[in-house]
Amino acid sequence: MADNTTQQIAALNEKVDTILEYxxxxxxxxxxxxxxxxxxxxVGKDVYDSTVKALDEHEVVIDPDRLRELGIRLAQNIGNFSSILDTLGSVLDLMRDAGPIANEMIIDATTKLHAFEQKGYFAFIKEFGQIIDNIITHYSVEDVRLLADNVVTIMDTVKNLTQPEVLKSVDNAVKVFxxxxxxxxxxxxxxxxxxxxNKPEMKKALGFLVTFMRNLSRDERHS
Structure with a gap:
């Protein structure tokens, strides 16, 4: 009986200790x-006092109604803010995924630019710019206007000059000269x-010259 009472008292003391600890x-x-x-x-009071002081120094007047309206609008657009954050997260994920691809593209572009430089593309473009500069320096605006008016005729002439038989004849003439x-x-x-x-080749040359002059005169009359 005494042992049972002792155990109960010990359990009660343990519970009391637990309650006291809690x-x-x-x-x-x-x-x-x-x-x-x-x-x-x-901290809030300090922030409030500092804010009030700063607003007072800058002569800023806060309308409580407008501030309340701003709070209401912020509360109404919480969903929109959440969507914006989701979109921002998606964009960041896309940038993270596209980063390696962009790096590969940059490396490829750098390699190609280096190859172009080794082949002399940039030096050619630089010298071509000098050609354009010389053209602009030596020709007036009126000359360019006349060129624009006659560009079709010029292109037709270039087209005719680049015909295989014409190029072959010009090449032969240059070689002979x-x-x-x-x-x-x-x-x-x-x-x-x-x-x-009286030699055959001279007769042929004279025939070519006469035929050429006759056709040239005929074309000039028709034009």
Missing amino acids: VNQQRLKSQSLDDLIADVSI ASMETEDIPQYSLFRVMREM
């Missing part, structure tokens, strides 16, 4: 909360010229 913990928490509230109140010794051209008497005129 009460003490709650007291400590309450005290910590009170301290936190006091600190926040002090290059092979001639212009500083040691023999002199021809009238009799020798007449004798040369």
Whole structure:
């Protein structure tokens, strides 16, 4: 009987100790909360005083109604703010995923630019710019206007000059001229010229010249 009573008293004491410990913990928490509230109140008061002072120095007047309206609008758009944050998160995820791809593109572009530089593209463009500068320097606006008026005729002429048979004839003429010794051209008497005129190649050349002049004169009359 005495042992049973002792056990009950011990259990009761243990429960009382537990209750006292719980009460003490709650007291400590309450005290910590009170301290936190006091600190926040002090900080909040300092912030409030500093804000009021700054607004007063800058002569800023806050309308309570407008401030209340702003608060209401902020509360009404909480969903929109959440959507904006979600969108921002998606954009950041996209940037994070696209980062390696962008790096690869930058590396490829750098490699190609280096290859272009090695091949002389940039030097060519630089010299081509010098050509444009010389054209602008040596030709007036009126010259450019005349060029624009006659650009179709010029392009037709270039097109005709780039025909294979024309290019071949021009190439042959250039080769013949290059092979001639212009500083040691023999002199021809009238009799020798007449004798040369009887040769087949000279007759063919004269026929070509006469035909060319006839066709040229005919085209000029038609134009």
